Amino acid sequence: MAVELVLPDPFQHAGERFSFATFGAADLPAIFAIEERSHRYPWRLENFRSSLDSHVCIGLRRGEEWVAYGILSFVVGEAEILLFVVDKAWQGKGVGSRFLAALLKAAAQKAETVFLEVRESNQPAIALYESVGFNQVGLRPNYYPAAQGRREDALLYALDLRYL
Numbered sequence: 451m452a453v454e455l456v457l458p459d460p461f462q463h464a465g466e467r468f469s470f471a472t473f474g475a476a477d478l479p480a481i482f483a484i485e486e487r488s489h490r491y492p493w494r495l496e497n498f499r500s501s502l503d504s505h506v507c508i509g510l511r512r513g514e515e516w517v518a519y520g521i522l523s524f525v526v527g528e529a530e531i532l533l534f535v536v537d538k539a540w541q542g543k544g545v546g547s548r549f550l551a552a553l554l555k556a557a558a559q560k561a562e563t564v565f566l567e568v569r570e571s572n573q574p575a576i577a578l579y580e581s582v583g584f585n586q587v588g589l590r591p592n593y594y595p596a597a598q599g600r601r602e603d604a605l606l607y608a609l610d611l612r613y614l
């Protein structure tokens with residue numbers, strides 16, 4: 451069973467109103483469509499389905515539209531951000547920063563530390579994570595598949611949620 455978090459309050463940003471919602475099986479077609487256009491190596495639909503029961507699955511909505519989503523796992527005081535995506539049409543507008551800040555505050559209800567892994571080439575994500583205080587704490591060599599049969603390192607980041 452996934453832990454339950456009190457969802458953050460809606461917020462206004464760039465003239466739009468955004469709200470938070472847990473997503474479920476009925477929302478997967480829309481969420482998975484975003485996933486497929488956001489990554490060269492997207493998660494499989496199966497991974498999303500199994501996450502619905504075991505992880506915290508929170509999306510950001512503008513009206514009925516899903517704009518962004520995050521999947522977090524929780525184990526004894528530690529959280530891990532398994533996925534964090536802002537749909538392409540909404541990137542570069544400050545939505546990711548607002549969504550991440552709210553998710554971290556929510557995660558602090560159940561965890562003291564949050565971890566994540568990111569491709570070393572993913573400069574936008576690295577800049578975003580470092581801007582909210584994540585520090586690199588490790589590296590997993592050749593962790594991700596990459597073009598032409600190559601592999602790419604994962605950078606492991608952590609943030610202490612107790613001092614948010």
Ligand SMILES: CC(C)(COP(=O)(O)OP(=O)(O)OC[C@H]1O[C@@H](n2cnc3c(N)ncnc32)[C@H](O)[C@@H]1OP(=O)(O)O)[C@@H](O)C(=O)NCCC(=O)NCCS
Nearest residue numbers: 534535536541542543544545546547568573574575577578
């Ligand atoms: C990474 C991602 C979540 C950022 O979301 P976003 O809504 O575009 O981010 P924001 O507009 O809030 O920008 C926040 C910060 O991120 C960084 N950033 C965002 N886009 C960037 C880019 N193209 N290049 C460099 N830094 C960037 C900057 O530090 C920016 O702060 P600034 O505007 O003060 O410079 C988004 O690009 C995304 O979903 N990418 C595809 C999925 C992915 O890679 N997820 C992370 C996997 S670990």
